[in-house]
Amino acid sequence: MSMIGNMALATALLVSGVGSALAATEADYKAALAAAESAEKDAATLRNRWTKTESTLAAAKKAAAAGDFDAAAASAREAEALAKASILQATSEKTHWKDMEIR
Numbered sequence: 258m259s260m261i262g263n264m265a266l267a268t269a270l271l272v273s274g275v276g277s278a279l280a281a282t283e284a285d286y287k288a289a290l291a292a293a294e295s296a297e298k299d300a301a302t303l304r305n306r307w308t309k310t311e312s313t314l315a316a317a318k319k320a321a322a323a324g325d326f327d328a329a330a331a332s333a334r335e336a337e338a339l340a341k342a343s344i345l346q347a348t349s350e351k352t353h354w355k356d357m358e359i360r
Contacts, residue, residue: 280326280327281326281327281329281330281331282326283321283326285326285330286317286321286326286329286330286333289317289329289330289333289334289337290314290317290318290321290329290333292333292334292337293310293314293317293333293334293336293337293340294314296336296337296340296341296344297310297311297314297336297340299340299344300340300343300344300347303343303344303347303348304347305343305344305346305347306340306343307339307340307342307343309339310336310339310340310343313332313335313336313339314332314333314336316328316332317329317330317332317333317336320332
């Protein structure tokens with residue numbers, strides 16, 4: 258997959274996971290947070306954690322503490338998408354760096 262393809266996929270992940278037509282509940286937030294933290298743990302295993310993911314997770318927790326579960330769930334879903342994008346980046350760069358090597 259090309260770098261442009263990677264960016265397009267990362268953008269699609271971000272857009273698809275953010276937003277909801279219905280009001281989020283605390284349970285929705287907790288489920289989204291668990292998914293985000295799991296994906297972030299996988300990214301950490303690959304040694305490719307993004308600071309934006311960390312700050313988005315913090316924003317989710319802050320919104321939940323304030324009782325704004327719509328914002329909290331949206332931020333948690335965004336953090337999950339960011340973590341998955343960082344995983345995609347790490348895994349694709351493990352093999353595609355060879356294509357960029359000068360021969």
